[in-house]
Amino acid sequence: MNVQSNPVTASDTNARVLSYAEAIREAMAIAMQADPTVILMGEDIGVYGGAFQVTLDLIDRFGPERVMDTPISELGGAGVAVGAALTGLKPIFEFQFSDFAMLAMEQIVNQAAKLRYMLGGEAAVPVVFRMPSGSGTGAAAQHSQSIEAWFGHVPGLKVLQPSTPEDAKGMLLAALADPDPVMIFEHKLLYKTKGHVPEGSYLTPIGKALVRRTGSDLTIVAGSIMLHRALEAAEKLATDGINVEVIDLRSIRPIDRDTILTSVRKTGKLLVVYEGVKAYGVGAEISAMVAESDAFDYLDAPILRLGAADAPVPYNPDLERASVPQVDTIEAAARRLVRREV
Amino acid sequence: MMDADNRPFAIRHYSPAQLREALKRMYLIRRFEEGAEDSYTRGMIHGTMHLSIGQEASAMATCMELTDDDKITSNHRGHGHCIAKGADVGRMFAEFFGKETGYCHGRGGSMHIADVKTGNLGANGIVGGGLPIAVGAALSAKRLGKSDVTVCFFGDGANNEGAFHESLNIASVWKLPVIFVCENNGYGMSTSTARSTAVPHIAQRAAAYAMPGTTVDGNDFSAVSEALHIAIARARAGDGPSLVENLTYRWRGHSKSDRNRYRTKEEIEAWMAKDPIARFRAELIAHGVLDEAGADAIASQAVADVQKGIEFAKASAAPDLSEVTRYVYAEAAL
Ligand SMILES: Cc1ncc(C[n+]2csc(CCOP(=O)(O)OP(=O)(O)O)c2C)c(N)n1
Numbered sequence: 001m002n003v004q005s006n007p008v009t010a011s012d013t014n015a016r017v018l019s020y021a022e023a024i025r026e027a028m029a030i031a032m033q034a035d036p037t038v039i040l041m042g043e044d045i046g047v048y049g050g051a052f053q054v055t056l057d058l059i060d061r062f063g064p065e066r067v068m069d070t071p072i073s074e075l076g077g078a079g080v081a082v083g084a085a086l087t088g089l090k091p092i093f094e095f096q097f098s099d100f101a102m103l104a105m106e107q108i109v110n111q112a113a114k115l116r117y118m119l120g121g122e123a124a125v126p127v128v129f130r131m132p133s134g135s136g137t138g139a140a141a142q143h144s145q146s147i148e149a150w151f152g153h154v155p156g157l158k159v160l161q162p163s164t165p166e167d168a169k170g171m172l173l174a175a176l177a178d179p180d181p182v183m184i185f186e187h188k189l190l191y192k193t194k195g196h197v198p199e200g201s202y203l204t205p206i207g208k209a210l211v212r213r214t215g216s217d218l219t220i221v222a223g224s225i226m227l228h229r230a231l232e233a234a235e236k237l238a239t240d241g242i243n244v245e246v247i248d249l250r251s252i253r254p255i256d257r258d259t260i261l262t263s264v265r266k267t268g269k270l271l272v273v274y275e276g277v278k279a280y281g282v283g284a285e286i287s288a289m290v291a292e293s294d295a296f297d298y299l300d301a302p303i304l305r306l307g308a309a310d311a312p313v314p315y316n317p318d319l320e321r322a323s324v325p326q327v328d329t330i331e332a333a334a335r336r337l338v339r340r341e342v
Numbered sequence: 343m344m345d346a347d348n349r350p351f352a353i354r355h356y357s358p359a360q361l362r363e364a365l366k367r368m369y370l371i372r373r374f375e376e377g378a379e380d381s382y383t384r385g386m387i388h389g390t391m392h393l394s395i396g397q398e399a400s401a402m403a404t405c406m407e408l409t410d411d412d413k414i415t416s417n418h419r420g421h422g423h424c425i426a427k428g429a430d431v432g433r434m435f436a437e438f439f440g441k442e443t444g445y446c447h448g449r450g451g452s453m454h455i456a457d458v459k460t461g462n463l464g465a466n467g468i469v470g471g472g473l474p475i476a477v478g479a480a481l482s483a484k485r486l487g488k489s490d491v492t493v494c495f496f497g498d499g500a501n502n503e504g505a506f507h508e509s510l511n512i513a514s515v516w517k518l519p520v521i522f523v524c525e526n527n528g529y530g531m532s533t534s535t536a537r538s539t540a541v542p543h544i545a546q547r548a549a550a551y552a553m554p555g556t557t558v559d560g561n562d563f564s565a566v567s568e569a570l571h572i573a574i575a576r577a578r579a580g581d582g583p584s585l586v587e588n589l590t591y592r593w594r595g596h597s598k599s600d601r602n603r604y605r606t607k608e609e610i611e612a613w614m615a616k617d618p619i620a621r622f623r624a625e626l627i628a629h630g631v632l633d634e635a636g637a638d639a640i641a642s643q644a645v646a647d648v649q650k651g652i653e654f655a656k657a658s659a660a661p662d663l664s665e666v667t668r669y670v671y672a673e674a675a676l
């Protein structure tokens with residue numbers, strides 16, 4: 001993977017290589033070691049090790065009192081995590097697939113997100129929800145969604161999207177240190193990808209995007225797995241002299257307005273790439289943000305969005321692939337944009 | 343229960359032709375799933391799948407008295423339900439291979455396998471997702487003045503979802519013709535019922551919703567068919583829902599990615615010795631419904647049907663890539 005590392009920790013040149021899943025597991029272990037109030041809850045996270053083996057051996061290290069298999073009860077389980085967070089524990093709740101958070105929307109949206117506000121600032125819900133998400137696994141419509149933008153619509157939540165092992169670890173530690181509910185969307189296809197991960201505890205700042213590649217012709221904003229596809233497309237475009245600036249969005253709420261606007265002022269062109277359904281998604285928010293700002297004056301082409309097709313995620317592998325942005329579709333869109341053929 | 347001649351319910355109640363067809367469909371389920379497993383290993387099937395090998399009596403005996411007008415809702419472990427309700431294995435393979443001729447035109451795959459024409463409203467990727475839908479189907483039957491019933495298949499794990507409790511309560515207060523069939527295979531993924539469920543038997547939950555609850559040996563074809571016979575009669579008579587719990591076991595892992603760290607080899611082998619198909623076959627032979635040669639012929643027919651099904655699926659066309667958004671809405675409305 002060709003990703004510039006985080007400047008915050010880039011000095012750590014001897015960082016080890018871990019997979020994204022290992023990095024998340026390491027973050028959980030560090031937090032559990034340091035703070036006895038941190039507990040893990042979720043379906044099959046104990047001896048099974050989690051559907052994606054993220055919690056793997058944590059039950060052996062921390063025991064079933066702190067690595068708790070819940071019954072298949074998302075509303076109850078997530079709600080118990082909210083109640084525990086309200087009263088002194090720091091639960092990390094794993095949804096087996098982010099799609100199943102829909103069974104727990106009540107507790108996430110009506111309760112966790114709003115309690116602090118409704119109680120006039122007298123209460124806090126420092127819960128972390130881990131959300132394995134995305135398509136590409138052949139699991140079809142109910143196990144492949146990218147619903148992160150839904151939660152971007154909810155004041156009171158923070159919504160993160162790590163694209164590298166380093167960020168996956170740092171964001172989880174930052175989420176735990178944060179006094180409010182944080183949802184972390186982990187991409188299933190990234191779990192096995194590897195990258196440098198610093199030792200020990202460090203916090204990836206919440207709400208900060210990162211320029212992963214600098215360029216002058218066009219800005220692409222993408223997060224999670226789309227960052228990697230955008231970087232690959234950028235490499236190809238570079239061979240034709242098209243210099244793309246690629247921003248890793250990292251945080252959907254809060255969103256890093258400054259980094260995006262600064263880049264757009266420089267390049268004058270914006271392409272937003274995301275895996276959720278195109279309509280009403282992250283791209284709409286970012287486009288509007290640019291359109292409502294002074295950066296609008298710097299645009300010399302319309303803003304383009306690439307998102308998923310207007311359909312549930314299909315089972316057939318070719319249809320599935322065709323339904324979300326890929327390196328070739330990103331590359332083609334970027335070419336159209338620089339030629340202003342939009 | 344046996345009669346004075348020691349003949350179990352199924353032998354007394356169903357014709358030899360019906361019993362032979364039931365045995366055939368049980369073999370078909372087993373061979374279909376083995377064929378799917380093999381195709382998966384060869385890379386012809388994408389994604390994952392949940393095999394019901396070891397649970398065939400539960401699926402087949404439950405569907406014995408259902409017609410194509412009666413409905414079922416199924417769950418993620420739904421291949422057996424689909425075949426028991428009457429689906430064609432060729433179109434099922436085609437779906438698994440992602441083909442346009444598949445039951446869901448390649449959009450659904452194993453986890454959404456369905457056959458609406460034979461009354462199968464679909465497998466479900468969401469644990470507990472089918473429970474309220476089954477109650478809705480029963481409401482339709484009642485309001486539309488039909489005598490159809492709906493059977494809702496779900497697992498022991500699903501009984502801890504809110505949807506289970508809400509569905510049983512609504513079905514009971516509205517006296518709807520639905521039969522809740524819990525296939526209790528002892529585990530929801532890696533979590534045993536002992537660790538997840540406050541009562542020893544799922545059927546005990548029926549008491550909270552004022553409906554009959556029965557626990558039967560789910561590997562005993564006759565016992566399951568008898569429990570369903572009683573529950574279906576009650577539903578058709580307008581007396582409301584029932585809960586039937588079939589105790590059974592899945593031989594394979596939960597899905598293709600299961601490392602089986604939560605069950606012992608001994609436990610799995612003990613259950614494999616209680617093969618529901620071998621047991622039903624022996625019972626049919628013992629009661630003179632067929633002989634060994636007759637049973638062997640049925641078994642080979644299942645092998646041939648599966649082979650034919652795979653060939654059909656392989657030869658079928660894939661969906662057109664330009665049709666990603668087809669079937670999102672009704673075509674006429676666009
Ligand atoms: C709402 C929801 N939660 C979790 C899952 C993941 N999951 C799929 S099947 C399963 C176990 C279901 O157990 P059970 O109902 O007993 O059926 P079985 O697999 O044993 O046949 C789990 C946890 C899911 N698909 N949907």
Ligand SMILES: [Mg+2]
Pocket residue numbers: 497498499525526527528529530531
């Ligand atoms: Mg089960």
